[in-house]
Amino acid sequence: xxxxxxxxxxxxxxxxxxxxxxxxxxxxxxxxxxxxxxxxxxxxxxxxxxxxxxxxxxxxxxxxxxxxxxxxxxxxxxxxxxxxxxxxxxxxxxxxxxxxxxxxxxxxxxxxxxxxxxxxxxxxxxxxxxxxxxxxxxxxxxxxxxxxxxxxxxxxxxxxxxxxxxxxxxxxxxxxxxxxxxxxxxxxxxxxxxxxxxxxxxxxxxxxxxxxxxxxxxxxxxxxxxxxxxxxxxxxxxxxxxxxxxxxxxxxxxxxxxxxxxxxxxxxxxxxxxxxxxxxxxxxxxxxxxxxxxxxxxxxxxxxxxxxxxxxxxxxxxxxxxxxxxxxxxxxxxxxxxxxxxxxxxxxxxxxxxxxxxxxxxxxxxxxxxxxxxxxxxxxxxxxxxxxxxxxxxxxxxxxxxxxxxxxxxxxxxxxxxxxxxxxxxxxxxxxxxxxxxxxxxxxxxxxxxxxxxxxxxxxxxxxxxxxxxxxxxxxxxx
Amino acid sequence: xxxxxxxxxxxxxxxxxxxxxxxxxxxxxxxxxxxxxxxxxxxxxxxxxxxxxxxxxxxxxxxxxxxxxxxxxxxxxxxxxxxxxxxxxxxxx
Numbered sequence: 001x002x003x004x005x006x007x008x009x010x011x012x013x014x015x016x017x018x019x020x021x022x023x024x025x026x027x028x029x030x031x032x033x034x035x036x037x038x039x040x041x042x043x044x045x046x047x048x049x050x051x052x053x054x055x056x057x058x059x060x061x062x063x064x065x066x067x068x069x070x071x072x073x074x075x076x077x078x079x080x081x082x083x084x085x086x087x088x089x090x091x092x093x094x095x096x097x098x099x100x101x102x103x104x105x106x107x108x109x110x111x112x113x114x115x116x117x118x119x120x121x122x123x124x125x126x127x128x129x130x131x132x133x134x135x136x137x138x139x140x141x142x143x144x145x146x147x148x149x150x151x152x153x154x155x156x157x158x159x160x161x162x163x164x165x166x167x168x169x170x171x172x173x174x175x176x177x178x179x180x181x182x183x184x185x186x187x188x189x190x191x192x193x194x195x196x197x198x199x200x201x202x203x204x205x206x207x208x209x210x211x212x213x214x215x216x217x218x219x220x221x222x223x224x225x226x227x228x229x230x231x232x233x234x235x236x237x238x239x240x241x242x243x244x245x246x247x248x249x250x251x252x253x254x255x256x257x258x259x260x261x262x263x264x265x266x267x268x269x270x271x272x273x274x275x276x277x278x279x280x281x282x283x284x285x286x287x288x289x290x291x292x293x294x295x296x297x298x299x300x301x302x303x304x305x306x307x308x309x310x311x312x313x314x315x316x317x318x319x320x321x322x323x324x325x326x327x328x329x330x331x332x333x334x335x336x337x338x339x340x341x342x343x344x345x346x347x348x349x350x351x352x353x354x355x356x357x358x359x360x361x362x363x364x365x366x367x368x369x370x371x372x373x374x375x376x377x378x379x380x381x382x383x384x385x386x387x388x389x390x391x392x393x394x395x396x397x398x399x400x401x402x403x404x405x406x407x408x409x410x411x412x413x414x415x416x417x418x419x420x421x422x423x424x425x426x427x428x429x430x431x432x433x434x435x436x437x438x439x440x441x442x443x444x445x446x447x448x449x450x451x452x453x454x455x456x457x458x459x460x461x462x463x464x465x466x467x468x469x470x471x472x473x474x475x476x477x478x479x
Numbered sequence: 480x481x482x483x484x485x486x487x488x489x490x491x492x493x494x495x496x497x498x499x500x501x502x503x504x505x506x507x508x509x510x511x512x513x514x515x516x517x518x519x520x521x522x523x524x525x526x527x528x529x530x531x532x533x534x535x536x537x538x539x540x541x542x543x544x545x546x547x548x549x550x551x552x553x554x555x556x557x558x559x560x561x562x563x564x565x566x567x568x569x570x571x572x
Contacts, residue, residue, distance in 0.1 A: 017543050024546030034564040035554045039547070043554060055543035076531060083494050085568045133570060140572075141565035144554065270492055275531035280539040 002203040003238070005231045007166060007196060008158035011173060012151050013183045014127065014191040015059045021126050021150035022050030022093065022279070029130075029145035030189060042126075042148035044089030050279055052077075056150045057100065057282055059182040060124045061292045063152055064101025066176040067119050071289065075100045077124075077279040080271045085142050086129040094125035094153075096273040100282075106156075106176070108168040117169055118157040127151050152183075158197065158208070163224040170194065170220055178363060179297050179324045187219050194223055200234035209234065210245040214252050214259055226252040230259055303327050310340045316348060323362035329369045336373025339380065346376055350390060354397055368400050375404035385462045388413040415463045423469060426459045427476050438477055449473070481509045 020027050023041035041048040057075075064071050078096040104119030127149040132141040154173065160166050174185040174192065185192040194217055199209035214230060217223045230250075237243045250259040298306075300321045307317035307330070320326045330347060334340040351372075355365065375396070379389040388408065396402045408414040430452055431438055440448035456469055486506045490497045497505065551564055560567040 019541075019543050019545045024541065024544060025548045026545045033551060035551045035566075036564075037548055038554045039549055043549075051539060051541045053543050054540040057540075081492075083492075085566070085571060131571070132565065133572060135563060138570045140568050140570050141563060142568060143565050272492070275529075277532060280532065281537045283537045 001239070003200050003231075003235050004203045004205075005161050005227070005234075006158045006199050006201065006208060007160040007162075007227065009154075009156045009160065009166065009169065010195040010197070011154045011156075011170070012127075012193045012195075013063075013154065013173075013177060013185060015056060015150040015152060016181070016183050017053060017055050017059065017150055019053055020148040021053050021056050021124070022148055025148070027149045029149060032145055034141075034143040035145060037145040038147070042088075043144050044087075050093065050276075052279060052282065053150065056124055057284075058292060059150075059180075060100040060122065060152055061284065061289070062180045062296060063154075063177060063182050064104065064122050065293060065296050066180045067101070067104040067106055067122065067154070067173075069101035069104030069119060069122060071101055071284065072098050073284045073289070074098060074281055075124075075284070076281045077276045078273050079276045080273055082271060084128070085140060086131050086147070088129065088144060088147060092126060092128065093276055093279060095123035097275065099123035100152075106169060106172055108165060108172050110162075110164045110168045112162070112165070115159070115165065117159045117165075120155040120157050122152050122154050125151050125153060158199075163227040166196070166227060167220050167224060170223070175300060175322070179300065181324065184363070190218070193218070196223060196226060196230075198227065198230050198234070200231060200238065209238075211247055212245070212259075213249045215249060215262075216251050217254070219254075222252065222254040225254065225257060226259060229257060233259070297324065307340075307344075310334075312340065312344055316344050319348060320344065323365075325362050325365040329365060329367060329372065332369035333373035333376065336370045337377040337380070339376065342376055342380060343373065346372070346393075350393055354394060358397070366400060367396055368402075371396060371400075371402065371404055378404055378408070382465050383415050384408050384413055385415065385464065385466070388462050412461050413463060415465065420468075420472065423456075423460065423464060423472050424476070426456055427469075427473050430455045430459065431476055441477060449477075452477075481506045481513065485509075 014027075017027050019025060020037075020042055023039050025037045025039050025042055026032075027037075029037055041050055060075075061071055075095065076098045077093050079091040080094050080096065081091040083090050099121045101122040102120070104122070106117045106119060108115050108117060127146050129142055129144040129147040132143065133139075135141050156169070160169060170192075177183045177185050183191060187193070196214045196217070197211055198214065199211040201207060201209040212230065212234075214226050217226055229252075234245060237245050249262045251262050252259050304314075304317045304321040307320060308314060312320070320330050326347060329351070330340070330343055333343045333346075337343065351365070351367070355362065372393070375384070375389055375392055378384045379386060384392065384404070389404075392402070392404050392407055392413065395407060396404065405414070434452065434455070437448040437452050441452070453466075453470065453473060456473060457464065457466070460469070483502055483506055486497070486502050486509065489509075490502070490505075555561045555564070555566065558566045
């Protein structure tokens with residue numbers, strides 16, 4: 001029999017705020033001393049009062065708009081009760097009855113064609129603490145730094161049917177949320193996490209099979225492997241009766257390439273959701289709604305088409321529109337120098353080379369884009385040599401405040417007005433000092449000319465139009 | 480009437496360890512509470528928005544600024560067991 005896989009995803013994304021969702025502790029827990037970003041509110045002390053971080057609502061709304069959701073104009077917080085050591089208050093403050101965004105859509109494209117994945121809802125909530133197992137035998141250690149770091153959970157409908165579609169969906173989510181600048185979405189850092197709900201049924205059937213939920217996946221590759229494994233396990237159970245499938249939560253062990261049943265968790269009713277009386281309802285008026293709507297960026301496809309219209313190749317337009325940071329770099333530098341084609345050449349060669357060498361992602365790009373445009377202009381106008389412009393760009397990566405012209409001047413890299421005489425002096429001196437190379441060249445050794453050229457360039461500290469130097473050098477040698 | 484099983488389940492969810500006498504007592508008391516609620520259910524609430532807060536207060540926010548935290552030793556001051564700057568509990572999972 002033929003089978004089809006039915007997959008829905010719950011994606012948790014850490015929002016890129018400075019402080020936590022209900023208190024003013026720093027939300028940047030990565031690498032901090034354990035339990036150093038904790039206050040009475042986020043460690044669940046009796047009598048504490050949570051106060052909503054306004055930017056969390058801004059980001060929740062914006063994420064909803066990026067995913068084509070309806071925004072609930074009255075959105076409220078609820079308590080989800082369960083006992084676990086990573087949850088100091090014994091309840092998580094989340095959204096159950098009126099989440100910030102509902103009924104959305106994410107469009108993806110795979111080898112199977114285009115598809116719309118429906119988004120059930122996006123809700124805002126607090127993260128739990130971090131558990132560290134077996135520092136000493138038989139113990140678990142608890143660090144509350146991550147407690148109350150703001151998250152959104154994006155719940156899809158079961159519209160996905162393959163590992164390839166899941167990958168396309170996650171990449172698309174990541175791109176859109178990064179475009180909106182609401183989240184880092186780096187699975188390796190835990191700022192994007194994914195639970196996979198999966199079932200298998202005979203192809204064409206409209207009845208869903210027994211669903212299992214897989215947790216603990218920290219890369220897209222691991223998710224794909226888990227889906228392949230779990231699909232095969234379900235089919236094997238249905239075909240050969242190897243086991244009886246039950247609705248359960250499973251842990252994916254990527255090293256072993258297997259999923260394992262976890263202790264049965266509570267069902268929704270057991271969480272005893274009820275409105276949190278300490279967190280006041282959020283009412284989004286038109287002014288607030290419109291302000292967020294106006295901050296929503298153009299989508300990648302729109303940017304790509306715009307760039308193609310500016311004369312970029314489809315390939316380059318695609319590469320630049322992959323990341324909002326590259327888009328901004330391209331757009332702002334182009335505006336500053338008026339030469340988009342030249343800017344894209346710089347980005348796809350020098351900028352990407354430096355990012356690569358520094359092991360930086362596109363999202364970490366922090367250049368002063370206007371200054372980049374100026375550098376490109378100065379180089380194009382022959383005021384800075386190509387070799388020196390690369391050095392200046394490198395310096396601009398380390399120091400955003402560098403003005404390329406001032407920097408070039410301070411470091412003797414600025415090519416002055418026509419200075420044929422100065423070049424001539426240098427050329428004469430170099431030729432005099434190295435008659436052997438001159439003779440070698442006259443006897444047909446082309447390389448000897450390059451040696452002389454190099455020495456002249458060094459003397460001139462690179463501040464010379466290479467073409468101009470070559471002409472003068474040849475004139476001198478040939479008398 | 481709330482059954483013994485329901486009381487046991489609710490107690491387990493709340494990590495409460497009840498003896499037989501307590502289970503019987505709570506089953507009776509919880510039943511009385513639910514009976515009272517049953518009475519309230521008779522009221523027609525069509526078109527009435529559920530009330531989560533008795534005061535008409537909304538949109539209480541703070542700005543996204545980082546403030547003062549506890550020091551690590553303050554956070555851990557009440558911990559029955561601790562090491563390595565963290566709370567220590569029996570191994571879960």
